[in-house]
Amino acid sequence: MRKARKEALLTAFPEVGQEARRTMAGRGADNFAVMLTQGRELFVRCFHRYSDGSLAERQRYVFAKDGCFRAGLADDGTWQVRREFREPVFHKSSYGYNYDDRYRLIGEDVWRESDMRYSMLDRYGGAAPLDYLHLYCRHPNIEYLMKQGYGGTIRDEAAWSCYCRSTIRVTLDPNIDCRSNDLLRMLGLTRTEFFALRGQEEHYDEYLLWRRQYPGTPPEELLLLARVFHSERGTAERFAAETGLRPARIARYLEAQGVTLRDYSDHIDLCRRLGYDMHDTALSLPHRFAVMHGRLAALAVYKESEAQREAFAAHLAEREALTFRDGALCVRQPRDLGEIVAEGRALCHCVGGYAKRHAEGRLHILFIRRIDAADEPFYTMELSTRGEIVQVRGSRNCAPTPEVAAFVEQYRGHITPLFEKRQKEGETHERDHRI
Numbered sequence: 115m116r117k118a119r120k121e122a123l124l125t126a127f128p129e130v131g132q133e134a135r136r137t138m139a140g141r142g143a144d145n146f147a148v149m150l151t152q153g154r155e156l157f158v159r160c161f162h163r164y165s166d167g168s169l170a171e172r173q174r175y176v177f178a179k180d181g182c183f184r185a186g187l188a189d190d191g192t193w194q195v196r197r198e199f200r201e202p203v204f205h206k207s208s209y210g211y212n213y214d215d216r217y218r219l220i221g222e223d224v225w226r227e228s229d230m231r232y233s234m235l236d237r238y239g240g241a242a243p244l245d246y247l248h249l250y251c252r253h254p255n256i257e258y259l260m261k262q263g264y265g266g267t268i269r270d271e272a273a274w275s276c277y278c279r280s281t282i283r284v285t286l287d288p289n290i291d292c293r294s295n296d297l298l299r300m301l302g303l304t305r306t307e308f309f310a311l312r313g314q315e316e317h318y319d320e321y322l323l324w325r326r327q328y329p330g331t332p333p334e335e336l337l338l339l340a341r342v343f344h345s346e347r348g349t350a351e352r353f354a355a356e357t358g359l360r361p362a363r364i365a366r367y368l369e370a371q372g373v374t375l376r377d378y379s380d381h382i383d384l385c386r387r388l389g390y391d392m393h394d395t396a397l398s399l400p401h402r403f404a405v406m407h408g409r410l411a412a413l414a415v416y417k418e419s420e421a422q423r424e425a426f427a428a429h430l431a432e433r434e435a436l437t438f439r440d441g442a443l444c445v446r447q448p449r450d451l452g453e454i455v456a457e458g459r460a461l462c463h464c465v466g467g468y469a470k471r472h473a474e475g476r477l478h479i480l481f482i483r484r485i486d487a488a489d490e491p492f493y494t495m496e497l498s499t500r501g502e503i504v505q506v507r508g509s510r511n512c513a514p515t516p517e518v519a520a521f522v523e524q525y526r527g528h529i530t531p532l533f534e535k536r537q538k539e540g541e542t543h544e545r546d547h548r549i
Contacts, residue, residue, distance in 0.1 A: 501533030
């Protein structure tokens, strides 16, 4: 957009109507972006509402067929075109504010009557709609990506501006060739690949990764690897090395059996600990994975050394803080290592293999129980030393029920402040030690 046209548009901003002003009226700090049209251009006026209800206009934007720009207030109170285009900033200074620049759109359907009517803004689900329109002005052919299901190639990314303020930039996947208006050339796909990916466009990036890894491989096989292994090439190579099988064959098996990468990795570890050869397909590709996995977990009896028992006992007191109860459910810690092994046998999963690491304090194994049956295995939870809930598994590795999932979220809220406090105490201790 030429400089003269920008200067002319600065004086053409429409007035904000009464309906929009009523929407912005009220008490409490808030931010608004009002969309307006006058001719074919789309105008946006951004306001900050102070706690007392007064409004202050902070930024202005224009989006048109020949480009876009942002305007800000000069010291003399006039509007001036800014060189940098970014999402709006609503606070003049840091005093009394936490830099919350989130905003509400008012008149959000007005863009349909402007030069932005083909922008597919309604399909953009990110947090920076104005920067998305900025991207559209530079690359109008992103319309094709949105219409064909490749909206996932357009992403929000965190960026940092002055005063260490975090902002959002809308970026385009580097695999996309924006110089072309031909969709296949934009995506770098053949017609066969395009139709193979139809309905599975979310795997586009991963598909290209596997295509680079195994050039000449049929699209259906590459897509299978993308669905199962996603971008974990190292995991696929490790599975292939352990079993002597092609990654595609393993992927086909895992998908058919509904087995996660984590569970299959645990399966390999169990076989190694038991001294079994994973090149035997009866072990690497069992007819019923869950049954075989449960049997191996039951066979993996880990001997408790005196050192392990002492380590287990040393952590008992500190783990007491991880217990919890709410409603009909509770979380309790194991009383001894044997109870962890028994838990795995009862629920037919491999938690017994975690007993040694639990004893050493490298992770936490906790039991989710019904309060009226506190000794009856129900669900098992793995907690990292940083307080992250890694996994929650029931009988034969089943996922939590809605009731258990809701309870786990309550538990997460219970332990988060506990681990934040531990982290701060650890940082203070480390700093004092350095001094």
